[in-house]
Amino acid sequence: MGSALAVLNRLASTAVLDRFGLRKPVERGLYEATRTGFTAVGAASRTFASAGKLGKPQRLPSAPQRGLFDLTPTEEQQMIRETVVDFAAEQLRPIAADADAKCDTPQGLLSLVAELGVTLVGVPEELGGLGTERSSVTNVLVAEAMAHGDMGLAVACLAPSAVSTALVLWGDETQQATYLPAFVGDNIPAAALAVQEPRPLFDPFALKTKAYRRAGGFVIEGVKSLVPRAAQAELFIVAADLDGRGPALFVVESGSAGVTIESDPAMGLRAAGMGKLRLDKVALPATALLGEGKSDVYTECVRLSRIAWSALAVGTSQAVLDYVIPYVNERVAFGEPISHRQGVAFKVADIGIELEGMRLLTYRAASRAEQGKSYAREAGLARRLCAEKGMMIGNDGVQLLGGHGFVKEHPVERWYRDLRAVGLAEGIVLV
Numbered sequence: 001m002g003s004a005l006a007v008l009n010r011l012a013s014t015a016v017l018d019r020f021g022l023r024k025p026v027e028r029g030l031y032e033a034t035r036t037g038f039t040a041v042g043a044a045s046r047t048f049a050s051a052g053k054l055g056k057p058q059r060l061p062s063a064p065q066r067g068l069f070d071l072t073p074t075e076e077q078q079m080i081r082e083t084v085v086d087f088a089a090e091q092l093r094p095i096a097a098d099a100d101a102k103c104d105t106p107q108g109l110l111s112l113v114a115e116l117g118v119t120l121v122g123v124p125e126e127l128g129g130l131g132t133e134r135s136s137v138t139n140v141l142v143a144e145a146m147a148h149g150d151m152g153l154a155v156a157c158l159a160p161s162a163v164s165t166a167l168v169l170w171g172d173e174t175q176q177a178t179y180l181p182a183f184v185g186d187n188i189p190a191a192a193l194a195v196q197e198p199r200p201l202f203d204p205f206a207l208k209t210k211a212y213r214r215a216g217g218f219v220i221e222g223v224k225s226l227v228p229r230a231a232q233a234e235l236f237i238v239a240a241d242l243d244g245r246g247p248a249l250f251v252v253e254s255g256s257a258g259v260t261i262e263s264d265p266a267m268g269l270r271a272a273g274m275g276k277l278r279l280d281k282v283a284l285p286a287t288a289l290l291g292e293g294k295s296d297v298y299t300e301c302v303r304l305s306r307i308a309w310s311a312l313a314v315g316t317s318q319a320v321l322d323y324v325i326p327y328v329n330e331r332v333a334f335g336e337p338i339s340h341r342q343g344v345a346f347k348v349a350d351i352g353i354e355l356e357g358m359r360l361l362t363y364r365a366a367s368r369a370e371q372g373k374s375y376a377r378e379a380g381l382a383r384r385l386c387a388e389k390g391m392m393i394g395n396d397g398v399q400l401l402g403g404h405g406f407v408k409e410h411p412v413e414r415w416y417r418d419l420r421a422v423g424l425a426e427g428i429v430l431v
Contacts, residue, residue, distance in 0.1 A: 048182065048235070048253060054173035058124040060134045062372035071363040073141060081141045088149025093411075096150035099271035100414055103263070105156035105229065113157050114188050122165050127176060128184040131168070136304070136370035139165075139431040140311040140362060147315025148322075151418040152271030154312060155428060159228040159272070162308075162430035163191035166237050166249065166301065170291035175251060178287075179235065191235040194224035194277050195305070195427025198264075204239065204302050204426040207247050209279065211240040218242075218284045220250060221258075223276055226425055230261045230275025237290060238279065239298065239427065247298045249290035258282035268417035269425075301430065303376060304369060306383040308429035310362040313390035313422040316415050317358065320397035321351050323412060328400060347396055354389040361385055366431060387423030394419035 073081065091109060099105055122139070123129025146154035164183040167176055182189050195204055209222025220240050227233065234254050242248040252259065258280040266274050291297030328339040328348060338344050365378035394416035398405035405412050 048178050054177045057171060057173045057176055058126045058168070060122075060124055060131050060168060063133045063135070063137075063370040065371050065373075071360065071367055073137070077138055077141055080138060081145050084142055084145035085148055088146050088154075092146065092149030092153045096153060096271060096411065097408065097414065099150070099153055101270075103265045103270045104273045105153055105271055109153065110157065114186075120184055122161060123168060123180060123184050127168075127180050129180075134370040134372075136307065136366040136431045137363065140307065140366040143308055143311035143429065143431065144315035144318070144359075144362075147312040148319045150271060151312050151316045151415070151421075152269045154315070155228050155269055155272040158308075158429050159193070160188060160191040162193040162305075162428065163235060163237050165304075165430045166193060166290065167251075169300075170249070170297050171251075172287075172292075174287050175290065179251065182235075189234040190229050190232040191237075192227050192230065192233045192277075193237045193301075193305070193427045193430060194227050195239040195302070196224060196226040196425060198223055198225035198276065202424075202426065205247060207239060207241040209238065209240040210244075211242045211248065211250060211284075213243055214283075217286045218250065218288060220252070220279050220282050220284055223278050225264055225274075225276050226266065226269075226421075226428060227261075227275050227277045228269075228272040228428055230277055231263065231273065233261075236277060238277070239301075242289075242293050246295050248293040249298060249301060250284060251288045251290060252279070252282065252284065256282050256284070266421070268414075268419070268421045270417075302426065303379040304430050305427050307362060307365045307369065307375075307379050308431045309422050309425060310358065310365070310382040310386040311431065312429065313386035313419060314355065314359050314362055316419055317351070317355050317390050317393040320393050320412060320415050321348070321355060323410075324348060324351070324397050324400045327404075344400065347400060351393050351396055354393060358382070358386045358389055369431070383422075390419045390422050391416075 091112065095106060095109065120128075120130040121135060122131055124131050143154065143158060146157060160183070164180060167180055167183075171179070196202060197208055199208065207222070209220065209224065211218050211220040220238065222240060224236075224238060227236070236252045236254065238250050238252050239247050240250060254261075259282055260278045260280070262276045262278065264274055264276040325348060328344050329337050331338045339348070361378065361382040365375050365382045368375035368378055394412070397412040398416050401410055401412055404410050407413070
C-alpha cells in the first residue's frame with residue numbers, strides 16, 4: 001500500500017477524528033495506515049466538463065504478487081479495518097433503524113464520510129488521487145467493516161466509489177478527464193452503477209435494457225432497479241445490450257433528456273434509498289461507451305461487483321454473530337442460559353464456521369483480482385457461498401432470538417432482510 005502514508009497524513013489533520021473518538025486508533029498506525037473509499041451527495045444540477053486533456057487513460061498497476069499463499073491483512077490493512085469498524089459502530093449502527101424506516105440515508109452521514117477523503121485512494125495520483133496500485137483487498141476490508149455497522153448504509157456510502165473505480169479501470173482519457181475530477185474534490189457527486197433489472201431470475205448477461213448506435217453516438221432505453229440513492233444521483237454507469245451483440249457499460253448523466261427516477265424500496269437495503277432508473281430513448285454521445293464496449297470489461301465488472309457483495313455479506317454476518325453470542329449467554333430459560341443447550345450452542349458454532357469460509361473465499365478472490373491473476377472461479381465460489389450461507393446466518397440469527405428476533409427492537413430482522421439481497425443484487429458496488 002504505497003498510498004498509506006499520504007492518506008493517513010491527510011486524515012491526521014482533520015477534526016473529524018476527534019469528533020468520533022477515532023484519533024487514538026489512527027495514531028496507533030500513524031507511520032503507515034490509511035483508509036479507502038467513500039463519497040457524499042453533490043448538487044443535482046451539476047454539469048460535468050473536462051478539467052483538462054489527458055494523453056492517455058491512467059490505470060493503477062496490479063499489486064505485487066506474494067510468494068506464499070497468505071491472506072492475512074497487512075498491518076496497514078488491519079489498521080484500516082479497525083478504524084472503519086469503529087466509525088461504523090459509532091456512526092452507522094445508531095442511525096440504521098431510523099434510516100431503514102425512512103428508506104433514506106441522512107445527508108449528514110454522507111457529509112461526514114466525505115470529510116474522511118478516502119475516495120482518493122482509488123484514483124491514481126496523476127488524476128488528483130492517492131492511488132499507486134490496485135487495492136481490491138483493501139476495498140473488501142472497508143466494505144466488510146462498513147457492513148458490520150449496517151449493510152444498507154454501507155451500500156449508500158460505497159455506491160459512488162463504484163463509479164469512480166469503473167472509470168479508473170475502464171474509462172478512456174476523455175471520460176477520466178471529464179468525470180474523475182469531481183470524485184477527488186470537496187463536493188463529491190452521488191453516483192451509481194446500474195446493472196439490475198426489475199424481472200425475476202435476472203441474468204446480468206441477458207439484459208433487456210438496449211442501446212443502439214446512431215449517427216454521433218447511441219440511444220439507450222430500458223429500466224434499471226435497485227439503484228442506490230437514485231433520486232439524488234447525478235451520474236450513472238448503466239449496463240445495456242449493445243446492438244444485440246451483448247452487454248456493455250455506458251456513462252449516463254442524470255440531466256440527460258429521457259432520464260426519470262422513481263422510488264422503489266425493497267425488502268432489504270432500505271436505508272440505501274433504492275429507486276428505479278427509467279431510460280426513455282436517451283441520446284448519448286459516442287464518448288459515453290465505457291471500455292470500448294468490450295465483453296471482457298463487462299464480465300470483469302460483474303465479477304468485481306460480486307466480490308464486493310460477498311464482502312458486504314461477511315460484514316453483516318459478523319454483526320449477526322457478534323450480536324447473538326452475548327444474547328444467548330445472557331438469556332435465561334429454565335434456570336440457565338440458553339447457550340447451555342446444545343441446539344443453541346451448535347447453531348452459534350455453525351455460524352462461526354460458515355463465516356470463516358465466506359471470509360476466506362472473499363479475500364482470496366479479491367487478492368487474485370488485485371494481483372492481475374485470473375479470479376473467475378474464486379469470485380463465483382465466494383458469491384455462491386456468501387449468498388447461501390449469508391442468508392442462512394441471517395435466518396439463524398432471527399431464530400436464536402426467538403420472539404425477539406421478529407421485532408424491530410433487535411437489529412437481526414433487518415440484517416436478515418439485507419442478507420437476502422446478496423444472492424439477488426448485481427452491480428451497485430465494486431472493488
